Amino acid sequence: MTAETAVANLPAVTAIAERDEVGAVDYLRNSHSRYTKLRARIGSEAHDLFERMARGEFVGRVHPDLEPYRAAFAEFLDVVRPELVRAEDIAWSDTHQYAGSFDAILRVRLGEDGKPDHEHGTWHLLIVDWKTSKSTYPDVALQMSAYAHADKIVAPDGSSEPMPEFDGAAVLHITPDGWAFKPVRIDPEVFGIFLTLRKVFTWDRDISKTVIGRAIAESARRLVTGTQRRA
Template sequence: MNPETAIKYPGVTSIIAMLPKPFLVWWAARMTAETAVANLTAVASIAERDEQGAVDYLRNAHARYTKLRAKIGSDAHDLFERMIRGEIIGRVHPDLEPYRAAFAEFLEVMRPELVRAEDIAWSDSHQYAGSFDAIIRVRLGEDGKPDHENGTWVTLIVDWKTSKSTYPDVALQMSAYAHADKVISSDGTSEPMPAVDGAAVLHITPDGWAFKPVAIDPEVFDVFLTLRKVFDWDRDLSKRVLGRAIVESARRLITGTQRRA
């Protein structure tokens, strides 16, 4: 919601959720199967006492995993914001230490200058909003690699990812942020969205990290705008396209014999 006007627009994430993801069905099924195989004795024990409880335990396996990953991702994002703002970080939970170490290495290698962090990208033109992770400036050479002596300063809108992999739809997300009309700060003030030279995603896992460029050109943004229309269809227009029947079949006669039966 825009704190200045109280206007609400759908979020970028909700709009991108309109993109078909059939692989999620197979992923959830596999997660259920793996949980069953890894916990055969426990599942059998639960089923003896509560069959429905065993079913619920298995069918919710993917939801439990997603919730755990979301918690780690949220904690890691909080850590990254503190670090890129220059806060000295002491000891962290062992689960977060690989992410802290990886982000510290990224800061050392890329030496980014922070422009903005965790602000809201807002579009009145296309009616959407979303919180982006950061806008940074880095010096890159002609080969696109860090060059802190002779490189050219470029401004990038960036996203931190802690998921198992990076997926193409991050380009839709980043293009939406980059093409927004304005940026709204945490104090409610707003200004035009800063011009950016490109976008990148920092993918961090416990095994390592990679900083990858992301395409945010008009062709990509057009796909996002198509999903914006699909969002309106799903939430509004689809509920208004079918009217009441002009005519319909007569109700089937219920006989006295049937009523007495």
């Protein structure tokens, strides 16, 4: 990314370097941080946009950076025709001590081939996540399985209800170039791996700090080497 920034902004980098070499280096070195902040902002704003559109809210003109995401999500709604059940609520597990905010629970009508079938398909209840990253990564399955196997849903007003039984999970991956609605595994094997990682988290945060105690015996005099004395 540093190299791409340098090539794309060569005249500007050269001009900066003529006055401030350190400033030019910092500009290039921090290109990844600027990109991360930009992607985080777009991702957050896109998620807000998706929720509004899924709820049926009219969305007019949006910032040019968001327009490709708006158009892609509108096409997804037209092609898949999902019914929104819930959005942006908390999945809470008392059993395994974790919580997280899921993007949506949708009902979609799918045929035997797993593709949208609005006339003869069967309704499926899916836990769904929106992704605006460059790609969809395997750990989304851990995230989705955790949501699906939580004990309850907690609403913004503090009320709760049991987590429903899902027919599956899916991730809607949207980029400026297009969109794809992909099934995600949330079966016991995947959830078991999540629980293993949950235990590793507990180890790192809590248990690892308790396993080594204070010395019950130690040397009475610390050896000082000749090198240390000369220093």
